[in-house]
Amino acid sequence: MESSVVVERFGLGPDVGEWLAEAERLPVPEWPLRVPTGAEAAAVLDMFGLAERDRAEVEALWPGDAGGGRGGSVGEWSPELWHVVECMYRRLWADVELPVGEFRVWPTLVGVGDRRVRVASLWAFAAMVPAQLAVQARWGVPRSVTVATLADVGVQVARSRRMWGWLSLETSGWVAVQFRGRLFWVGALQLEPARLVCEAGVEWYGPREAAGLGAGMGVGDPVLRLHIPSGGLDPAGVEESLGRAGAFARECLGLDPVVATCTSWLLDPQWAEVLGEGSNIVAFQRRFTLVGEGRAGEADVFRFVFGMSEVDVGRAPRGTRLERAVVDRLERGGRWWVRTGWVRLS
Numbered sequence: 001m002e003s004s005v006v007v008e009r010f011g012l013g014p015d016v017g018e019w020l021a022e023a024e025r026l027p028v029p030e031w032p033l034r035v036p037t038g039a040e041a042a043a044v045l046d047m048f049g050l051a052e053r054d055r056a057e058v059e060a061l062w063p064g065d066a067g068g069g070r071g072g073s074v075g076e077w078s079p080e081l082w083h084v085v086e087c088m089y090r091r092l093w094a095d096v097e098l099p100v101g102e103f104r105v106w107p108t109l110v111g112v113g114d115r116r117v118r119v120a121s122l123w124a125f126a127a128m129v130p131a132q133l134a135v136q137a138r139w140g141v142p143r144s145v146t147v148a149t150l151a152d153v154g155v156q157v158a159r160s161r162r163m164w165g166w167l168s169l170e171t172s173g174w175v176a177v178q179f180r181g182r183l184f185w186v187g188a189l190q191l192e193p194a195r196l197v198c199e200a201g202v203e204w205y206g207p208r209e210a211a212g213l214g215a216g217m218g219v220g221d222p223v224l225r226l227h228i229p230s231g232g233l234d235p236a237g238v239e240e241s242l243g244r245a246g247a248f249a250r251e252c253l254g255l256d257p258v259v260a261t262c263t264s265w266l267l268d269p270q271w272a273e274v275l276g277e278g279s280n281i282v283a284f285q286r287r288f289t290l291v292g293e294g295r296a297g298e299a300d301v302f303r304f305v306f307g308m309s310e311v312d313v314g315r316a317p318r319g320t321r322l323e324r325a326v327v328d329r330l331e332r333g334g335r336w337w338v339r340t341g342w343v344r345l346s
Helices: 004-009 014-024 038-048 052-061 081-095 119-138 143-150 154-165 173-179 207-211 234-254 268-274 280-287 296-308 323-332
Strands: 183-185 190-194 222-226 258-264 289-296 337-344
Touching: 004 014, 004 081, 014 081, 038 052, 038 119, 038 143, 038 154, 081 119, 119 143, 119 154, 119 173, 143 173, 143 183, 154 173, 183 234, 190 234, 190 323, 222 234, 222 337, 234 280, 268 323, 289 323, 296 323
Parallel strands: 222 258
Antiparallel strands: 183 190, 190 222, 258 337, 289 337
């Protein structure tokens, strides 16, 4: 099917059309597209960890029985919709072992009218789960880590509903990262294998300064980038995750990083002025050595603190100390920043 037909049918943008056209030309996947149904679908949805409301709505859209007697016939889905899912599935298969440091874009369909198109990636992800479990088992990744990582699907669907008010998966590109072996939820933190470089808002030292820090700290050396799930800053949990990180990278990913980095609005030192030394956020900050100057962080703060897709001080709630601190600083003409910091791994 021509992607132009799909674009016209669903009112997609030209960038999505180009993405679909490129995916069409990818090799046929090793395993044909098969969206699970019945008990298999229920098991996948359990792994995805969808909130009750999100799961009920997804099950009602599922092509075939989603395990609870819901969903419709596979034949009720239009060829155009299956084409979108097929293209996403091809892209995932083509990127299963994407080299560290390479990146693939993913279409954002959050504003599309058809709910099934908005979450089309869910069915591609669901079809990939058996391969995901098999591939990562071959790498030596514990099944518990793979399953825990898959639960981020539900986190992202819930975040999209909070931000936009309807069922969607705005951050489907982020979720796709885990199917490329680039995201692992290990204990309290998510680990992303990468290289020490300056890119996409992540900062590192220049070659001479980095070389002076010792072995494993040079530009291009392996690193684990740390990501912080909601509620993931309990000091004991962070300590346990950091303690496991190095061995996990060596045993499962074939990397031997000596350092982990984190790039986040949570590393803005100004939080210490607001929250004090007893805060888990501040305790997390204290683990890191900051590098670079940072970048404007208001968009990130509004996304993660308020669940808002744009910076709008007038609409921001002020129910918690954290929320009031965000707004008060901006109203006084201040800024919030995204900073990068690093910590040595044991």
